[in-house]
Amino acid sequence: MDILTIVLVVLVAFLAGVESILDQFQFHQPIICCTLMGLVSGNLEAGILLGGTLQMMALGWANVGAAIAPDAALASVGSSIVMILALEGGNVAVADAIVTSIAVATPVSVAGTGLSMIGRTIAIPMVHAMDKAAETANFKMIEFWHWAAITMQGVKVAIPALALCFVAPDAVEAAMTAMPVWLVNGMAVGGGMVAAVGYAMVINLMASKEVWPFFALGFIVAIIGEITLIGLGVIGVSLALVFITLKEAGSAGSGSVDALGDILDDY
Amino acid sequence: MTQERIVLTKKDRRAVATRHQFLQASWNYERMQNGGWCFAIIPAIKRLYPNKDDQIAALKRHLEFYNTQPYCSAPVMGVTLALEEERANGANVDDSAIQGVKIGMMGPLAGVGDPVFWFTARPIIGALAASLAMDGSIVGPILFFVLWNVMRYAFIFYTQEMGYNLGTTITKDLSGGLLGKITTGASVLGMFIIGGLVQRWVNISISADILVNKDSGATLQAQIDALTPGLLGLLVTLGCCWLLKKKVSPIVIILGLFVVGIVGTLVNIF
Structure with missing residues (x-):
């Protein structure tokens, strides 16, 4: 990679790091991050493909409760850089580069958990500095420490990205071309299944007796290929509205819950 | 009526909403989102309290522990702005009342925000955009970015306005089953879509x-x-x-x- 590309790649990684804590503009989501990485390295289309593929796997990745998901920012940044390096020589097919870079980078993103813990600890003395600035109503100083904290979060991802940029492209390319077909195909098969983990996290968070039937409905309706995702969304929203209305009606008219009982009582 | 009432202008409130997007920047294990919250409310403090001692007290009370879903924090901010405005105009709103409202609202709102945004909205928009991107279309990423951010900022600004206008009466609305309904609706929609995604994308x-x-x-x-x-x-x-x-x-x-x-x-x- 030339210097300009490295600078831009590190900048995109910085944004991803910032967003991994803010979770607002979504620069850490694969579909955005990988696309930007592709753009700055001249592999726009490969970046979009990688972003779309990784996004599908990462749909349910969010840290809620005890389950800590792989870090979307590191997975996106890591897989993008590996892919860029692999494509540099021109001897690796884009599809293979995507599959292998995801398989390589996703496990590495486990490091994100550790990095995130470090970042959230380093922020403690920073808010102590804010406390101190508050004593004298020093607005500027409070703002300074807030920006310092967010910069620290960006650097947290930018540094590993910078290090990764200096891996020799030849080595990455050689490793990828040397991979036997079964390994590449096997990683593709694994990648096809990995989306299940994200979905499972969502299911475990939301599932209750009353909403499981909707999962079954969604699964079966999706078999009909003509229904687009937007179509599925429309059906889902309609079902949700109907369900809420019925549930409310059910709890309002308490006498009608046991219809047979009512009839028997009347009899 | 000796003194003119100090109010937060729409510009002030917009400044708070814009800064509120950086709520989690200094997220820390000790008091979590306290730094970001204080950072966000600074324009309001500057407007409401010309006196330095009042400013110091306000900054300190907004550096207390706080943590919720970052978007659902907006209505809490709205109510807090209304309370601070009352206080600045001489009403008897003490520190514990303000902290009480923040703590009281953050739990239920986090409870609805996580499933709605992280487990329903993002997977759905993400899946839609990703399916376009997997065909190599730039429309996918652009759609995701624009749709998400327009929706997000609109939510942050308008729910903050709602909180500001309704003041503490909003807390009654929240406990009156509105949040429960949203959570149920999101779960139904989310489970339905996830069912569909499992069918189509776990290959x-x-x-x-x-x-x-x-x-x-x-x-x-x-x-x-x-x-x-x-x-x-x-x-x-x-x-x-x-x-x-x-x-x-x-x-x-x-x-x-x-x-x-x-x-x-x-x-x-x-």
């Missing part, structure tokens, strides 16, 4: 070399598809649910699936 197909009937050449995969297309993906997903419930780390499961894929391909199952 496993068994090698065509594996036959159930040697004479007719019927493959096992064809037999499974005849039952329900996507059945294997469903089984893998439910298996993941079970493993997660058993406290197996998602990262371990992901690694495991790659290993299964590679070994399975090596021995020609897939």
Whole structure:
């Protein structure tokens, strides 16, 4: 990679790091991050493909409760850089580069958990500095420490990205071309299944007796290929509205819950 | 009526909403989102309290512990702005009242914000955009970015305005079943869509070399598809649910699936 590309790649990684804590503009989501990485390295289309593929796997990745998901920012940044390096020589097919870079980078993103813990600890003395600035109503100083904290979060991802940029492209390319077909195909098969983990996290968070039937409905309706995702969304929203209305009606008219009982009582 | 009432202008409130987007920047294990909250409310403090001692007191009370879903923090901010405005105009609103409202609202709002935004809205918009991107279309990423951010900022600004206009009466609305309804609705929609995503995007197909009937050449995969297309993906997903419930780390499961894929391909199952 030339210097300009490295600078831009590190900048995109910085944004991803910032967003991994803010979770607002979504620069850490694969579909955005990988696309930007592709753009700055001249592999726009490969970046979009990688972003779309990784996004599908990462749909349910969010840290809620005890389950800590792989870090979307590191997975996106890591897989993008590996892919860029692999494509540099021109001897690796884009599809293979995507599959292998995801398989390589996703496990590495486990490091994100550790990095995130470090970042959230380093922020403690920073808010102590804010406390101190508050004593004298020093607005500027409070703002300074807030920006310092967010910069620290960006650097947290930018540094590993910078290090990764200096891996020799030849080595990455050689490793990828040397991979036997079964390994590449096997990683593709694994990648096809990995989306299940994200979905499972969502299911475990939301599932209750009353909403499981909707999962079954969604699964079966999706078999009909003509229904687009937007179509599925429309059906889902309609079902949700109907369900809420019925549930409310059910709890309002308490006498009608046991219809047979009512009839028997009347009899 | 000796003094003119100090009010927050729309510009002030917009400045707070814009800064509120950086709520989590200084997220820390000690008091979590306190720094970001204080950072966000600074324009309001400057407007409401010309006196330095009042400013110091305000900054300190807004550096207390705080943590909620970052978007659902907006209505809390709205109510807090209304309370601070009352206080600045001489009403008897003490520190514990303000902290009480913040703490009282943040729990229920986090409870609805996580499922609605992280587990319903983002997977749905993400899946839609990703399916476009997987065809190599730039529309996918652009759609995701624009749709998400327009929706997000509109939510942050308008729910803050709602909180500001309604003041503490909003807390009654929230406990009056509104949040419960939103959560139920999001769960129904979310589960429905996830069901669909599992069918379409958890891809496993068994090698065509594996036959159930040697004479007719019927493959096992064809037999499974005849039952329900996507059945294997469903089984893998439910298996993941079970493993997660058993406290197996998602990262371990992901690694495991790659290993299964590679070994399975090596021995020609897939």
